[in-house]
Amino acid sequence: MELAGASALVTGGASGIGAATVELLRAAGARVAVLDVQQGTGSAELYVRCDISSEEEVVGAVGRVHDAFGGLDAAVLNAGVGGFGSLLDMSSAEWDRVLSVNLRGTFLCLREVGKALVAGGRGGAVVAVSSISGFLADRMMGHYSVSKAGVAELVRVAARELGPFGIRVNAVAPGTTDTPMFASTKRLPGYRERVAERSALGEVGTPDGVARAVRALLELDWVTGQVLAADGGVSLWSPIDPAEGLGK
Secondary structure: OOOOOOEEEEEOOOOHHHHHHHHHHHHOOOEEEEEEOOOOOOOOOEEEEOOOOOHHHHHHHHHHHHHHHOOOOEEEEOOOOOOOEOOOOOOHHHHHHHHHHHHHHHHHHHHHHHHHHHHHOOOEEEEEEOOHHHOOOOOOEHHHHHHHHHHHHHHHHHHHHHHHHOEEEEEEEEOOEOOOOHHHHHHOOOHHHHHHHHOOOOOOEOHHHHHHHHHHHHHOOOOOOOEEEEOOOHHHOOOOOHHHHHOO
């Protein structure tokens, strides 16, 4: 996809990975609208307040962007929330809070964006933001992990269904990334340092680094239905690696 002149929508674009993605798309010459519950300060042409867990708000917001731009070419479904708690102690309300945004909300946005892209008749590209937690077993993050695993499968099914219309659907799976959501881990002593040590590249990720992976998937015309880990190699770490016993 040629981003110059394209019309794009980014959910959760007011901060973190979403905000970094907005700036990269704008730098590439795309028109960008943001759907978020908070007002951003970046360079997007249009900000629409939208709680993506609300079907009514998503339908209205995507329609507003479509009308303002005269169509859509691309979407980045990034909005999400985090959570922390053991499965045995977790309330159903907490489970529903995370799943309603991360999985249900992503589905609602994908559905409405997909309809707009199909109606436009010129193909397009969608990138959802999943997480490496969707294929790792992280304790105390069961609802988050399940929601992100669901996003990965949603992307694969959508890629098959929308492919005949020339619409590609992929996902980026970040690892630990220095975003407002990651800031909550400051209460865990040594967590940031431990993550950086276990990353193949030796550091915690940045929003810009993940955003560049998002942009690449938007531009790769022969790639669809894929989940790209943009995690600096932290998901390569293994607790049974024999080299660890040799001090390597």
